Amino acid sequence: MSVAQDWRTWLTSERPGSRRQARLGEAYRLLRAFLGHRLAVLGLLLIGLLAIAAIVAPLVAPFPPAAQDLAHRLEPPGAVHWLGTDEFGRDILSRLLFGARITLGIVALVTVIAAPVGLLVGCTAGYLGGFADAALMRFTDVFLALPRLVLALAFVAALGAGIENAVLAIALVAWPPYARIARAESLSLRSSDFVAAARLMGASAARIVLRHIMPLCLASLIVRVSLDMAGVVLIAAGLGFLGLGAQPPSPEWGAMIAAGRSTMLDQWWVAAMPGVAIALVSLAFNLVGDGLRDVLDPKQR
Amino acid sequence: MRRAVLAPLRLLAHLVPTVFGLLLATFLISRVVPIDPVLAVVGDRASAEVYQRVRTELGLDRPLWVQFYRYVAEVARGDFGRSALTHEKVTEDIARFLPATIELATAATLIGVLLGVPLGVLAAARRGGLGDHLVRVLGLVGYSVPVFWLGLMALLLFYAKLGWVAGPGRVDIFYEDTLRPVTGLLLVDSALAGNWAIFSSALAHLLLPASVLGYFSLAYVSRMTRSLMLDQLGQEYIVTARAKGLSETRVLWRHALGNALVPLVTVIALSYAALLEGSVLTETVFAWPGIGAYLTNSLLNVDMNAVLGATLVIGLIFITLNLLSDLLYRLLDPRVR
Numbered sequence: 075m076s077v078a079q080d081w082r083t084w085l086t087s088e089r090p091g092s093r094r095q096a097r098l099g100e101a102y103r104l105l106r107a108f109l110g111h112r113l114a115v116l117g118l119l120l121i122g123l124l125a126i127a128a129i130v131a132p133l134v135a136p137f138p139p140a141a142q143d144l145a146h147r148l149e150p151p152g153a154v155h156w157l158g159t160d161e162f163g164r165d166i167l168s169r170l171l172f173g174a175r176i177t178l179g180i181v182a183l184v185t186v187i188a189a190p191v192g193l194l195v196g197c198t199a200g201y202l203g204g205f206a207d208a209a210l211m212r213f214t215d216v217f218l219a220l221p222r223l224v225l226a227l228a229f230v231a232a233l234g235a236g237i238e239n240a241v242l243a244i245a246l247v248a249w250p251p252y253a254r255i256a257r258a259e260s261l262s263l264r265s266s267d268f269v270a271a272a273r274l275m276g277a278s279a280a281r282i283v284l285r286h287i288m289p290l291c292l293a294s295l296i297v298r299v300s301l302d303m304a305g306v307v308l309i310a311a312g313l314g315f316l317g318l319g320a321q322p323p324s325p326e327w328g329a330m331i332a333a334g335r336s337t338m339l340d341q342w343w344v345a346a347m348p349g350v351a352i353a354l355v356s357l358a359f360n361l362v363g364d365g366l367r368d369v370l371d372p373k374q375r
Numbered sequence: 376m377r378r379a380v381l382a383p384l385r386l387l388a389h390l391v392p393t394v395f396g397l398l399l400a401t402f403l404i405s406r407v408v409p410i411d412p413v414l415a416v417v418g419d420r421a422s423a424e425v426y427q428r429v430r431t432e433l434g435l436d437r438p439l440w441v442q443f444y445r446y447v448a449e450v451a452r453g454d455f456g457r458s459a460l461t462h463e464k465v466t467e468d469i470a471r472f473l474p475a476t477i478e479l480a481t482a483a484t485l486i487g488v489l490l491g492v493p494l495g496v497l498a499a500a501r502r503g504g505l506g507d508h509l510v511r512v513l514g515l516v517g518y519s520v521p522v523f524w525l526g527l528m529a530l531l532l533f534y535a536k537l538g539w540v541a542g543p544g545r546v547d548i549f550y551e552d553t554l555r556p557v558t559g560l561l562l563v564d565s566a567l568a569g570n571w572a573i574f575s576s577a578l579a580h581l582l583l584p585a586s587v588l589g590y591f592s593l594a595y596v597s598r599m600t601r602s603l604m605l606d607q608l609g610q611e612y613i614v615t616a617r618a619k620g621l622s623e624t625r626v627l628w629r630h631a632l633g634n635a636l637v638p639l640v641t642v643i644a645l646s647y648a649a650l651l652e653g654s655v656l657t658e659t660v661f662a663w664p665g666i667g668a669y670l671t672n673s674l675l676n677v678d679m680n681a682v683l684g685a686t687l688v689i690g691l692i693f694i695t696l697n698l699l700s701d702l703l704y705r706l707l708d709p710r711v712r
Contacts, residue, residue: 216396
């Protein structure tokens with residue numbers, strides 16, 4: 075028997091000998107299920123490639139993103155400038171590569187802010203129940219009932235245009251669905267035996283929520299968050315397009331489209347290329363989200 | 376009997392805090408603006424005395440909750456203040472711009488529903504078939520492509536290159552303001568006046584933005600129709616209907632779709648609400664003089680009265696549509712009643 079086969083039998087064992095073996099086995103099963111989704115894997119590959127491209131952008135980008143070359147303005151895609159140049163002669167491909175840093179950074183920041191907030195609010199409400207539940211969920215419902223994009227726009231208008239404020243505004247409208255999901259999960263967990271056992275052993279409410287309830291809510295939350303990432307990319311691009319997100323010299327994709335508008339009739343590629351990039355990234359996130367949903371949360375299909 | 380009384384009350388109990396939350400949100404946004412509203416009135420050269428007087432006049436020296444109470448009272452009276460940009464009352468501005476958005480969103484929803492529902496039914500009928508794949512691809516693209524970019528590309532292709540439709544704006548420029556507004560909807564007004572030249576011009580201008588927005592509605596509606604239909608087709612009454620010897624067409628379009636229609640109404644109402652939001656980004660692209668363009672225009676000029684007024688109105692319509700879909704659901708489905 076080869077070593078690889080040994081590992082597989084150990085991982086897929088029906089009777090894991092230790093907690094670690096059980097956990098690794100479960101992870102292995104999930105991974106196998108996820109890898110079975112060809113489209114989801116494709117999406118993950120796309121995101122991975124883009125993330126690497128974003129990290130090593132200074133090394134792989136053929137030109138510096140802000141280098142103006144007025145002699146070569148608005149050149150069509152060709153051998154030197156693969157995706158053409160914009161109205162200042164800047165290389166569009168290089169700008170897209172650097173723009174990937176901004177887009178992925180916004181997605182990561184929004185997730186890091188909104189997901190824990192939603193998780194904490196939802197789990198607390200679901201576990202405590204009663205008045206705390208009613209109050210927290212009413213608050214969440216109010217946010218859910220309002221149009222997200224418009225609210226984010228108004229927040230940015232009040233805070234001032236800029237990328238930090240755009241991140242804040244998007245996070246502010248992104249957390250409520252997470253709270254809803256986490257609450258629904260916690261409600262079904264709060265009366266389970268293991269929670270009762272933890273309580274009997276004298277665990278505090280904070281400990282039960284943080285250590286016992288939250289980890290079990292993670293699966294459905296991850297599904298929802300990954301499905302939302304495409305939406306975050308689109309909202310961020312929309313804010314940039316309207317001139318409320320990242321400000322001009324910055325190679326943010328939405329702002330690049332807005333800049334390409336004025337020359338669109340004759341030099342279509344200036345506005346078209348960043349849109350393709352946005353569409354590809356959010357498509358990739360959608361594919362991964364769909365795959366994760368099938369693997370982690372088959373009920374929701 | 377008791378439940379018939381309770382249901383509207385419960386809806387009201389839902390509506391009141393939501394509207395209250397919306398008001399609180401717009402109020403708080405107006406208070407965190409880094410621009411000093413007093414300076415905006417008096418200018419930065421005014422003496423401390425004048426500054427104090429205006430501050431008192433504007434009520435900014437009162438506690439926050441008093442200011443909030445005043446704000447709610449003003450909104451309830453329909454007073455959103457004046458726009459710094461147009462120098463008109465914000466409510467009048469909105470009344471002028473809103474019909475264009477309604478016209479656009481309605482046309483887009485019509486496109487989305489008329490194409491999306493049959494497509495969804497066909498996709499469910501032949502799982503794994505061509506229609507099914509089409510719905511999946513349409514959906515994925517619809518959830519991934521930025522609406523403003525699709526609008527720009529559509530303008531480029533169908534207006535600039537092919538010349539199939541009219542360009543930005545709502546109507547050809549020499550027809551503008553020639554029609555006395557009755558409903559504010561150009562198509563309806565021109566038809567009422569019997570002015571078919573304006574009607575066809577307005578239609579040519581509406582076609583492209585409505586199709587772009589309608590595509591997103593189509594993507595959502597067809598996907599939802601498919602999954603609702605699959606739910607129905609798995610039920611036992613479908614087996615019964617087939618066993619009775621009903622034609623497949625009748626089973627599909629009458630029995631299954633008939634039952635899927637109830638939740639579908641909710642889907643359509645939600646898609647209409649989403650389009651209202653999508654119009655914010657679409658209208659700037661098509662220079663469509665609706666509330667979305669008004670909002671973005673005011674945003675860029677930090678005209679906060681107009682921003683908050685438009686946010687409030689869009690939010691209220693959004694809440695109403697959500698509520699309406701809930702009500703319709705209760706009305707149409709006797710099991711929920």
